[in-house]
Amino acid sequence: GNSVTQMEGPVTLSEEAFLTINCTYTATGYPSLFWYVQYPGEGLQLLLKATKADDKGSNKGFEATYRKETTSFHLEKGSVQVSDSAVYFCALPSGTYKYIFGTGTRLKVLA
């Protein structure tokens, strides 16, 4: 079945630093890929998605490009803010009804 491997955290950055969170996947075919974010005490929110190879998903200054050559979907942001402190999950569909999530990467941004 499909699987996802995500960079372990925690990641601690200073405000305005550049962020990369690595995600690689194993999949049959070319499924859509997703990044979800979980703020403290909340459920998961969709951050961005890409539906086909070479697509770039973007939202709130975050970007991720669907790379089929390297089976990767790394999350990037050029300048992080304290409010970006959260846990980030890479995800993809597996089968006809479920998603597989990575273990999550905790980001802490210091002022």
Add this chain to the structure above:
Amino acid sequence: ETGVTQSPTHLIKTRGQQVTLRCSSQSGHNTVSWYQQALGQGPQFIFQYYREEENGRGNFPPRFSGLQFPNYSSELNVNALELDDSALYLCASSGPGTAPSGANVLTFGAGSRLTVL
């Protein structure tokens, strides 16, 4: 549009007890999925409900069961609670349709945090 709402937000049970968690899906969504998120882990798929029937199930024992109602809301029931059942239980709605895709993404509720003592 209203989002996904879950209740209760927190609860404490003892081993062997039973628990019912509730979820109201987002307006326009007809499919509900439940996920278990243990501390420090990603969500794990429990099952999905569509048209009031279980449409798919993850690797969870039969003491995890569910219901979906005509208004698409849903319940998760867990019998004979074990200590390892302590987790955040997330409900997610999607639709129309059941297959995950870029056009049919999950919308999550804030979760119900269950502690089993």
